[in-house]
Amino acid sequence: SQQGEEDPQALSIQEGENATMNCSYKTSINNLQWYRQNSGRGLVHLILIRSNEREKHSGRLRVTLDTSKKSSSLLITASRAADTASYFCATDQRAFRKLTFGKGITLSVRP
Amino acid sequence: DGGITQSPKYLFRKEGQNVTLSCEQNLNHDAMYWYRQDPGQGLRLIYYSQIVNDFQKGDIAEGYSVSREKKESFPLTVTSAQKNPTAFYLCATQGMGSYNSPLHFGNGTRLTVT
Numbered sequence: 001s002q003q004g005e006e007d008p009q010a011l012s013i014q015e016g017e018n019a020t021m022n023c024s025y026k027t028s029i030n031n032l033q034w035y036r037q038n039s040g041r042g043l044v045h046l047i048l049i050r051s052n053e054r055e056k057h058s059g060r061l062r063v064t065l066d067t068s069k070k071s072s073s074l075l076i077t078a079s080r081a082a083d084t085a086s087y088f089c090a091t092d093q094r095a096f097r098k099l100t101f102g103k104g105i106t107l108s109v110r111p
Numbered sequence: 112d113g114g115i116t117q118s119p120k121y122l123f124r125k126e127g128q129n130v131t132l133s134c135e136q137n138l139n140h141d142a143m144y145w146y147r148q149d150p151g152q153g154l155r156l157i158y159y160s161q162i163v164n165d166f167q168k169g170d171i172a173e174g175y176s177v178s179r180e181k182k183e184s185f186p187l188t189v190t191s192a193q194k195n196p197t198a199f200y201l202c203a204t205q206g207m208g209s210y211n212s213p214l215h216f217g218n219g220t221r222l223t224v225t
Contacts, residue, residue: 031211042115042201042216043154050211088153092211098144098169099214103153 004032004089004102012108019076021105023089024069030092032065032072033099037086046074046087081111114138117202117217124196124224132187132220134202142205143185144214147171147198154201160185189222196224 007022023032031050035043049056049065049072056063062075076083086106090099118133134143142161146154156169160179174193179185189196199221203214 033213035214040219040221042117042218043203043214044216045213048211048213090214098156098159100156101146101154103151 004091004100006087006089006102006105008105009103010106010108012110013079014110015079015081017079019079019083019107019109021074021076021087021089021107023072023074023102025072025089025091026070027091027093029067032063033090033092034061034063034072034074035088035090035101037088037104039085043088076107079107079109081109083107084109115202115204115215115217117200117220119220120218122220122222124222126224127191128224129188129190130196130222130224132189132200132202132222134185134187134217135183136185136202136204136215137183138204138206138215139182140204140206140215141182143179144203144205145169145175145177145185145187146201146203148201148219149198157187157200189224196222198222 004025033048034046037043047058047063049063060077065072086104088104090101114137116135124130144159145157155171157175158177160166176188201219202217206212
């Protein structure tokens with residue numbers, strides 16, 4: 001199975017609401033990253049959190065990391081229709097020098 | 112996509128033909144990667160290269176080949192040995208000191224084999 005698994009698989013919210021997405025992983029990591037993908041496009045890096053960090057902010061994004069539970073969450077506050085996209089977590093595992101991606105979460109923000 | 116060009120955007124081939132996907136970057140990044148994306152599958156690593164003239168197999172390398180003769184270029188060949196080649200292919204780069212560095216992605220090539 002995937003190293004990183006996101007939850008839920010799909011999320012539909014109203015514009016202005018907050019969106020929370022979760023990611024769980026199995027093995028020790030150097031860092032965990034979140035990416036966004038608009039339909040038919042490449043992925044865009046959103047935020048990286050290192051294994052010794054617990055929380056990080058970037059604009060309307062807030063990421064937390066709990067290494068004891070091997071989980072991370074991405075919070076998008078005050079969502080906009082333009083936030084509609086797929087979101088992926090990726091883990092940089094200590095044993096390998098490459099990122100492993102989850103299957104992604106489809107976020108729909110209704111205007 | 113900022114400096115990573117994948118071409119063509121759409122590619123159609125007949126079964127049994129080899130096809131080469133182009134990836135060019137002007138970010139001066141050392142590491143380059145090829146991922147395959149299928150609906151509902153996320154991204155799976157095909158090949159990666161951390162330095163010119165060197166590359167390693169990823170998780171699903173069978174039926175694919177690559178070369179890294181120049182820092183700027185990392186072409187991927189999908190051979191006739193690849194059983195299910197129809198997919199969305201993404202190229203990515205990563206800067207020096209790759210630990211704790213994000214990936215930069217191109218906009219992908221959608222390959223359809225009939």
